[in-house]
Amino acid sequence: MKQADVVIVGGSAAGIEAAITARKQYPSKKVIVIRKEERALVPCGIPYIMGTLGSVEKDILPVAMLGNAELIIDEVTSIDREAKTVTTAKGGIIGYDKLILATGSRPVVPRMPGVDLSNVFTIRKEIDYLEKLQKALKQAKDVVVVGGGFIGAEFADECRKMGLSVTVVELLEHCLYLNCDEDFCISIEGKMREVGVQVNTTCRVKAIVGDQKLDYVECEKGLHFNADVVILALGVVPNTELASDAGLEIGEQKGILVDQYMITSDPNIFAIGDCAEKFCFFTGKPTAIRLASVASREARIAGANLFQPRRRRNQGTIGVFGTMIADTSTGVAGLTERAARDLGFDLVIGEAAAPDRHPGSMPGARELRVKLIFDRSTAKLIGGEACGGVTAGEIANVLAQAIAAGMTANDIAISHIGTHPALTASPLVYQIVNAAEEAIIKLPR
Amino acid sequence: MKQADVVIVGGSAAGIEAAITARKQYPSKKVIVIRKEERALVPCGIPYIMGTLGSVEKDILPVAMLGNAELIIDEVTSIDREAKTVTTAKGGIIGYDKLILATGSRPVVPRMPGVDLSNVFTIRKEIDYLEKLQKALKQAKDVVVVGGGFIGAEFADECRKMGLSVTVVELLEHCLYLNCDEDFCISIEGKMREVGVQVNTTCRVKAIVGDQKLDYVECEKGLHFNADVVILALGVVPNTELASDAGLEIGEQKGILVDQYMITSDPNIFAIGDCAEKFCFFTGKPTAIRLASVASREARIAGANLFQPRRRRNQGTIGVFGTMIADTSTGVAGLTERAARDLGFDLVIGEAAAPDRHPGSMPGARELRVKLIFDRSTAKLIGGEACGGVTAGEIANVLAQAIAAGMTANDIAISHIGTHPALTASPLVYQIVNAAEEAIIKLPR
Numbered sequence: 001m002k003q004a005d006v007v008i009v010g011g012s013a014a015g016i017e018a019a020i021t022a023r024k025q026y027p028s029k030k031v032i033v034i035r036k037e038e039r040a041l042v043p044c045g046i047p048y049i050m051g052t053l054g055s056v057e058k059d060i061l062p063v064a065m066l067g068n069a070e071l072i073i074d075e076v077t078s079i080d081r082e083a084k085t086v087t088t089a090k091g092g093i094i095g096y097d098k099l100i101l102a103t104g105s106r107p108v109v110p111r112m113p114g115v116d117l118s119n120v121f122t123i124r125k126e127i128d129y130l131e132k133l134q135k136a137l138k139q140a141k142d143v144v145v146v147g148g149g150f151i152g153a154e155f156a157d158e159c160r161k162m163g164l165s166v167t168v169v170e171l172l173e174h175c176l177y178l179n180c181d182e183d184f185c186i187s188i189e190g191k192m193r194e195v196g197v198q199v200n201t202t203c204r205v206k207a208i209v210g211d212q213k214l215d216y217v218e219c220e221k222g223l224h225f226n227a228d229v230v231i232l233a234l235g236v237v238p239n240t241e242l243a244s245d246a247g248l249e250i251g252e253q254k255g256i257l258v259d260q261y262m263i264t265s266d267p268n269i270f271a272i273g274d275c276a277e278k279f280c281f282f283t284g285k286p287t288a289i290r291l292a293s294v295a296s297r298e299a300r301i302a303g304a305n306l307f308q309p310r311r312r313r314n315q316g317t318i319g320v321f322g323t324m325i326a327d328t329s330t331g332v333a334g335l336t337e338r339a340a341r342d343l344g345f346d347l348v349i350g351e352a353a354a355p356d357r358h359p360g361s362m363p364g365a366r367e368l369r370v371k372l373i374f375d376r377s378t379a380k381l382i383g384g385e386a387c388g389g390v391t392a393g394e395i396a397n398v399l400a401q402a403i404a405a406g407m408t409a410n411d412i413a414i415s416h417i418g419t420h421p422a423l424t425a426s427p428l429v430y431q432i433v434n435a436a437e438e439a440i441i442k443l444p445r
Numbered sequence: 446m447k448q449a450d451v452v453i454v455g456g457s458a459a460g461i462e463a464a465i466t467a468r469k470q471y472p473s474k475k476v477i478v479i480r481k482e483e484r485a486l487v488p489c490g491i492p493y494i495m496g497t498l499g500s501v502e503k504d505i506l507p508v509a510m511l512g513n514a515e516l517i518i519d520e521v522t523s524i525d526r527e528a529k530t531v532t533t534a535k536g537g538i539i540g541y542d543k544l545i546l547a548t549g550s551r552p553v554v555p556r557m558p559g560v561d562l563s564n565v566f567t568i569r570k571e572i573d574y575l576e577k578l579q580k581a582l583k584q585a586k587d588v589v590v591v592g593g594g595f596i597g598a599e600f601a602d603e604c605r606k607m608g609l610s611v612t613v614v615e616l617l618e619h620c621l622y623l624n625c626d627e628d629f630c631i632s633i634e635g636k637m638r639e640v641g642v643q644v645n646t647t648c649r650v651k652a653i654v655g656d657q658k659l660d661y662v663e664c665e666k667g668l669h670f671n672a673d674v675v676i677l678a679l680g681v682v683p684n685t686e687l688a689s690d691a692g693l694e695i696g697e698q699k700g701i702l703v704d705q706y707m708i709t710s711d712p713n714i715f716a717i718g719d720c721a722e723k724f725c726f727f728t729g730k731p732t733a734i735r736l737a738s739v740a741s742r743e744a745r746i747a748g749a750n751l752f753q754p755r756r757r758r759n760q761g762t763i764g765v766f767g768t769m770i771a772d773t774s775t776g777v778a779g780l781t782e783r784a785a786r787d788l789g790f791d792l793v794i795g796e797a798a799a800p801d802r803h804p805g806s807m808p809g810a811r812e813l814r815v816k817l818i819f820d821r822s823t824a825k826l827i828g829g830e831a832c833g834g835v836t837a838g839e840i841a842n843v844l845a846q847a848i849a850a851g852m853t854a855n856d857i858a859i860s861h862i863g864t865h866p867a868l869t870a871s872p873l874v875y876q877i878v879n880a881a882e883e884a885i886i887k888l889p890r
Binding site: 013016017020021024025042044045048052053058059060061065281291292293295296297300301304311312314317318319320321322323324329331332333358359361362363390391392393394395396397398400401402403404405407410413414415416417418419420421422423424426427428430433437441 | 458461462465466469470487489490493497498503504505506510726736737738740741742745746749756757759762763764765766767768769774776777778803804806807808835836837838839840841842843845846847848849850852855858859860861862863864865866867868869871872873875878882886
């Protein structure tokens with residue numbers, strides 16, 4: 001029987017980051033990562049394989065990152081918590097002192113006629129499967145993406161870069177409606193349409209239709225869209241079977257239940273990433289946010305807590321996210337206005353737009369718009385959205401730090417900001433600061 | 446006699462921002478801005494007039510920003526603090542309830558033979574003067590920039606974009622040595638040389654030589670550099686004559702002395718921007734940092750405190766700055782390693798480099814390097830530097846928020862970060878987080 005101080009089940013973003021952190025924090029400990037895949041993908045890069053990168057080979061997570069941790073290609077089939085061992089598909093038994101579950105998630109497959117037809121794909125993190133998808137796309141003319149969340153929107157954008165005729169079908173009122181507020185969604189949808197993607201919102205798919213060969217996607221209200229390929233981008237469900245079979249508790253949002261130290265209901269087992277339950281930074285309640293950046297953060301927390309359980313504490317998930325559709329980037333941190341209202345917050349909103357370089361005549365300057373969402377009772381920032389050029393991604397990170405620090409509108413209005421003509425807005429109109437100033441005049445004195 | 450609730454002397458970044466803030470915070474108050482210049486320049490844009498923008502006209506601060514504040518083109522020549530009036534060069538007398546001094550700074554002119562020769566320029570914020578400089582550059586072949594701080598380096602880069610043969614002469618060991626640590630300076634100098642700028646450091650200018658026409662710049666050790674134009678970029682001195690003539694106290698760093706609310710030694714007079722004394726966020730001691738972003742921040746503080754003196758408090762200047770030389774951007778927040786050691790801090794340094802997109806095969810990806818400087822005794826972040834592509838500017842702002850919030854290395858290692866293939870590094874190698882992880886292993890447990 002093999003034995004390690006730390007056994008990590010799963011070797012995507014979360015598993016690899018946990019191994020790196022464990023080795024860094026406890027250099028004398030032996031760490032084993034067990035994963036099914038010989039090679040794993042950079043998860044966020046998956047849509048970009050299709051058009052921008054052009055091949056799966058360009059989106060491989062380098063195994064060298066694991067350093068001195070041992071990688072075993074196998075599948076863990078059960079956990080014996082009493083014996084502190086895991087059993088694998090190939091019949092191996094590996095003993096652990098601490099176990100980290102990073103088993104990830106799998107795509108939601110809707111119950112709908114036609115989902116089993118050939119050329120109907122979900123978005124699996126599997127090399128062969130994605131190669132098959134890419135090959136199908138190369139032979140296609142019409143593609144329908146079902147689900148207009150950010151993954152669906154990114155896939156649609158990549159397919160149109162491949163020269164395909166692309167239709168997005170989204171059940172909600174807007175694409176990306178769980179990520180951004182309406183005004184931001186509308187401008188993203190505008191961009192999608194501008195580059196030739198057909199966008200259909202408030203639109204329910206009834207069936208995928210075909211006889212042998214895929215034919216079309218049938219929606220309510222008599223709409224149907226021709227399809228040589230259908231991509232189902234309807235979100236993910238956490239992989240928790242291994243955990244629940246071992247008797248670990250599962251949370252309300254269907255993730256493996258964990259505490260603030262990423263420890264499950266068994267003190268020797270941690271869970272991180274898509275398979276683990278998340279708690280909202282603002283309410284402490286379970287939340288469905290699942291992102292590679294969140295997984296990586298949880299891995300850093302778990303990895304540090306392995307043998308000294310309270311080195312790092314998870315204060316909950318803020319949720320910081322970026323996307324780029326056509327030439328327009330969007331960054332979001334924390335709650336949207338809609339989500340915050342649904343949670344019962346009384347809000348004050350501040351907005352500002354300005355060129356992202358200064359003066360506005362600097363080459364490459366374009367408008368960048370920021371919306372900030374404050375809790376009226378405390379004046380604290382609880383969410384922010386930015387839309388514009390490539391800096392919108394890091395602007396979301398500026399906002400995330402402000403949220404985490406509990407900064408109020410007044411703090412942000414006089415926050416320390418650096419500016420440069422080629423890199424940022426002018427200090428006189430720096431969007432985050434000016435949006436805070438706009439909110440302040442609406443706040444009680 | 447004219448009368449206003451608020452009189453602001455100076456209408457560059459600080460004065461305009463103070464007027465905007467005053468009007469926003471106290472909409473019923475009458476605000477007058479008095480400045481010499483009919484039109485003012487975007488200060489940070491001045492180097493870019495030369496090559497990138499191509500004309501002074503593209504770098505004008507829009508007067509519309511002043512909104513309902515009144516603009517008077519005139520020069521304030523004295524303050525009568527008893528009568529609460531200012532007198533102008535045109536003979537006007539204007540009464541104030543609150544007075545804000547935003548008189549700015551002027552270039553240092555060294556005592557050196559030849560500084561009065563024609564075609565020897567400093568960097569004045571004056572339209573006609575800069576037009577004259579630009580005209581001289583257009584007729585020149587060889588340009589010598591004396592002073593390799595960031596303004597000097599930016600001017601040098603712009604002159605080479607104009608096709609000129611450019612030499613930078615810097616007294617210190619490195620260009621930008623007051624802004625960045627040695628390794629970052631070396632890579633900026635490398636970029637300058639790569640694009641054809643001659644860089645001479647540890648080099649003292651003895652004289653500017655010419656007979657009628659400018660001829661060359663003579664340095665110690667027998668070096669001399671041909672020059673059709675010389676640009677002196679040796680920093681600024683605050684304009685405090687008006688304040689000192691009125692009996693206001695002047696600080697150690699030669700700025701008008703102010704408290705945490707930007708109030709001078711007269712409770713009815715505020716001072717902001719380059720003319721005001723600055724205090725270091727980390728030590729509380731006077732500091733020589735002068736930036737448009739700092740001026741703008743002080744204006745927001747003063748503007749809010751006018752009639753309710755403690756709405757906004759200045760906790761001191763962190764100093765956040767960005768520059769771009771050739772195709773390489775640098776962002777800095779807080780103390781450099783060198784400055785922190787000089788102040789007596791015991792430090793722990795963490796560094797990390799990674800592509801600024803992910804996977805690294807994404808088009809346009811380039812390396813972005815981050816260095817973080819922590820105070821060993823508290824593990825708090827006190828400085829950070831980033832060098833790479835265009836996002837380095839906003840990354841400095843992420844760092845600034847972390848510094849202001851008092852985040853420790855551990856806080857940063859598990860900070861909430863959003864990532865996206867086209868916008869940021871991978872979450873597994875996000876530079877700020879990984880640099881914090883590197884520092885942590887050197888910190889006492």
